[in-house]
Amino acid sequence: MIARVRTLYGASPLHLLAVIASFAIAGYAFFRLAGTPTALQTFIWFAGAAVAHDLIAFPLYSGLNLIARRSLAGPLDNREEDRRVPVVNHLRIPVFLSALSLLLFFPEILGLNSSNYADDTGLGGDVFLTRWIGLCAALFLGSAVVYAVRLRRVARDEDEEEEDGGSDDRPGAATEAGSGTDDA
Amino acid sequence: MRLPRPNLPRPKLPKPGFPADHPPGPTRPSFWRSPLRGPWLTSILGSALAPLILVCAFTGFLSQAAYNPALGNNSLLPGGGLGVDLYFFSWPTSPSFLYALTQGVHVTSGLLAIPILLAKLWSVMPKLFEWPPIRSIAHALERASLALLVGGSIFVFFTGLLNIQVFYPWPFRFLPAHYYGAFVFMAAFLLHIGLKIPVARRTFREQGVLRPLRADLEHTEPEPYVEGHVAPLEPDRPTISRRAMLATVGAASLGAGFIAASQSIGGPLRSLGLLAPRSTQLNDGPNGFQINKTLAKVNLTRDDIGPNWRLVLQGGEERILSREELLAMPQHTYDLPIACVEGWSTTQSWTGVRLRDLATLAGAPGASQVLVESLQKGGALREVTLSSGQIADERSLLALRVNGVDLSPDHGYPARVIVPAAPGVHQTKWVGAMKFEAA
Numbered sequence: 001m002i003a004r005v006r007t008l009y010g011a012s013p014l015h016l017l018a019v020i021a022s023f024a025i026a027g028y029a030f031f032r033l034a035g036t037p038t039a040l041q042t043f044i045w046f047a048g049a050a051v052a053h054d055l056i057a058f059p060l061y062s063g064l065n066l067i068a069r070r071s072l073a074g075p076l077d078n079r080e081e082d083r084r085v086p087v088v089n090h091l092r093i094p095v096f097l098s099a100l101s102l103l104l105f106f107p108e109i110l111g112l113n114s115s116n117y118a119d120d121t122g123l124g125g126d127v128f129l130t131r132w133i134g135l136c137a138a139l140f141l142g143s144a145v146v147y148a149v150r151l152r153r154v155a156r157d158e159d160e161e162e163e164d165g166g167s168d169d170r171p172g173a174a175t176e177a178g179s180g181t182d183d184a
Numbered sequence: 185m186r187l188p189r190p191n192l193p194r195p196k197l198p199k200p201g202f203p204a205d206h207p208p209g210p211t212r213p214s215f216w217r218s219p220l221r222g223p224w225l226t227s228i229l230g231s232a233l234a235p236l237i238l239v240c241a242f243t244g245f246l247s248q249a250a251y252n253p254a255l256g257n258n259s260l261l262p263g264g265g266l267g268v269d270l271y272f273f274s275w276p277t278s279p280s281f282l283y284a285l286t287q288g289v290h291v292t293s294g295l296l297a298i299p300i301l302l303a304k305l306w307s308v309m310p311k312l313f314e315w316p317p318i319r320s321i322a323h324a325l326e327r328a329s330l331a332l333l334v335g336g337s338i339f340v341f342f343t344g345l346l347n348i349q350v351f352y353p354w355p356f357r358f359l360p361a362h363y364y365g366a367f368v369f370m371a372a373f374l375l376h377i378g379l380k381i382p383v384a385r386r387t388f389r390e391q392g393v394l395r396p397l398r399a400d401l402e403h404t405e406p407e408p409y410v411e412g413h414v415a416p417l418e419p420d421r422p423t424i425s426r427r428a429m430l431a432t433v434g435a436a437s438l439g440a441g442f443i444a445a446s447q448s449i450g451g452p453l454r455s456l457g458l459l460a461p462r463s464t465q466l467n468d469g470p471n472g473f474q475i476n477k478t479l480a481k482v483n484l485t486r487d488d489i490g491p492n493w494r495l496v497l498q499g500g501e502e503r504i505l506s507r508e509e510l511l512a513m514p515q516h517t518y519d520l521p522i523a524c525v526e527g528w529s530t531t532q533s534w535t536g537v538r539l540r541d542l543a544t545l546a547g548a549p550g551a552s553q554v555l556v557e558s559l560q561k562g563g564a565l566r567e568v569t570l571s572s573g574q575i576a577d578e579r580s581l582l583a584l585r586v587n588g589v590d591l592s593p594d595h596g597y598p599a600r601v602i603v604p605a606a607p608g609v610h611q612t613k614w615v616g617a618m619k620f621e622a623a
């Protein structure tokens with residue numbers, strides 16, 4: 001019997017029960033919402049959320065990532081130490097954090113909420129754009145400083161290796177932040 | 185790429201019917217190149233996400249209970265919302281920071297979760313383009329449920345996120361959409377965890393829970409390709425280690441969580457929350473703290489709250505009181521928070537008349553409930569019903585003053601309700617009438 005369900009259904013009967021229970025709860029919420037005057041719009045936004053993520057946001061950000069990787073790998077990393085400290089993450093990480101903070105707080109950063117915000121809170125909402133720009137600047141600056149320190153470290157390690165006669169017992173020790181020499 | 189490619193394990197697997205019956209593009213396993221994707225990465229992100237989502241859901245449903253939705257018109261859900269919704273207890277008044285805590289945790293856990301959710305979704309994208317799209321009835325149902333999971337998670341998190349910034353670009357009411365959206369999301373989420381915990385456990389058993397974190401970039405290897413899972417068939421050379429990627433996601437999560445926590449905890453943290461909607465205040469004066477709705481927003485003028493204002497009390501008998509008469513009654517002062525549904529709170533020192541004294545005055549001592557009406561003309565929270573427990577608490581006030589001075593018009597002058605542990609939207613401002621029901 002269970003084997004029959006398995007071949008017909010494609011998974012165990014327990015799977016079927018769990019799926020039914022899940023759809024029952026979702027269906028309950030669906031019917032509660034279906035009674036509201038704006039039900040259709042709500043469902044459109046719900047479906048739109050998945051579409052916006054899967055078919056718009058995801059292709060967009062992975063495309064940008066691909067372009068960044070392709071265009072940075074060649075032209076910029078042309079000195080030996082550049083290759084040992086790839087620049088790509090020093091751009092990608094601050095770009096990611098800046099973009100994410102914009103995604104989370106775009107209504108107040110871009111002032112889209114301004115009429116509500118002023119009336120509700122009695123405050124001017126115009127501080128957020130400046131603060132966001134400051135945050136981005138700090139992220140890029142911080143990343144640049146870390147990059148510079150890592151480049152210096154690699155260059156110095158290589159000088160020391162030459163003095164030591166080139167013995168290198170820790171290959172690639174400086175390819176990642178935090179794993180370089182102890183004295184820096 | 186100039187560096188020699190490390191020796192990656194090249195899976196020599198039979199590729200069933202591949203690529204002939206896969207349309208070109210993302211349905212082909214060879215389309216997906218990231219060497220970091222794989223069940224371990226998905227499982228570790230999922231393990232970080234699951235507790236945050238459960239805490240967020242739990243505190244969200246608690247917030248609904250905090251409205252005491254069984255009383256009067258308190259429920260903001262369609263049709264009064266009764267049904268199997270969770271209203272089986274009366275919201276307590278102690279500890280006084282209860283709602284500040286639950287709602288602060290709700291918004292903070294939500295913000296902590298969003299960056300991890302986005303990373304989690306990135307890690308499973310190949311599965312969304314799986315080919316063939318449907319293999320069995322079970323598989324079809326599971327994919328339908330995944331559509332609810334992805335749509336539900338983005339919908340619920342982003343409606344909440346825009347709500348705390350008072351931005352409402354949609355035509356529907358926020359609360360029912362967010363609440364019932366959460367039901368759909370949680371239904372799909374619980375099924376998903378049930379189905380995936382075995383996958384995560386197997387992965388952790390094989391690869392270790394934390395072992396992959398030890399690898400720096402040089403030693404970052406792709407996870408082994410297994411058909412039907414998310415590790416890549418033809419991985420590129422890694423450009424970032426797993427631990428650096430996870431550290432970035434973790435930093436984003438902590439940053440977003442800090443912004444939310446700063447405006448809930450307040451004090452010196454508040455101004456550090458830079459992007460938090462309530463990171464600033466009006467001024468340093470006694471009435472300078474945060475406002476939810478200004479007088480102008482609810483279309484009231486200073487005439488409405490001028491010397492002709494009277495408080496109408498109803499119970500056994502009707503009493504009409506001026507502000508002077510209220511000030512002549514015994515006054516009490518308590519430090520209590522106002523805690524907004526938007527996740528910010530602020531504790532101030534309120535002075536006024538006890539609600540239970542007003543109940544007695546209205547001829548309804550020990551009242552079973554009270555309908556509090558604001559002067560404001562419209563809005564879902566124009567009237568609120570408080571419970572007998574809320575009336576009976578000695579700290580529940582009709583506040584006339586704050587921090588030693590009269591309330592400002594925007595903070596509810598001539599009089600506002602302050603009830604410990606109640607949501608901010610129940611601390612009715614510009615109170616015009618209170619209708620007590622005798623016990």
Ligand code: HEM
Nearest residue numbers: 223226230231233234308311333334337380383384413414
């Ligand atoms: C809002 C939360 C979540 C969303 C939107 C989400 C979404 C998805 C999607 C769309 C898939 C691909 C479909 C599939 O493999 O069948 C997936 C796979 C998976 N998820 Fe989640 N998930 C969430 C939370 C979690 C949590 C909390 C866990 C922790 C146990 C988890 C563990 C997994 C695992 C292990 C896989 C399979 C990866 C593989 O087979 O290679 N997910 N998730």
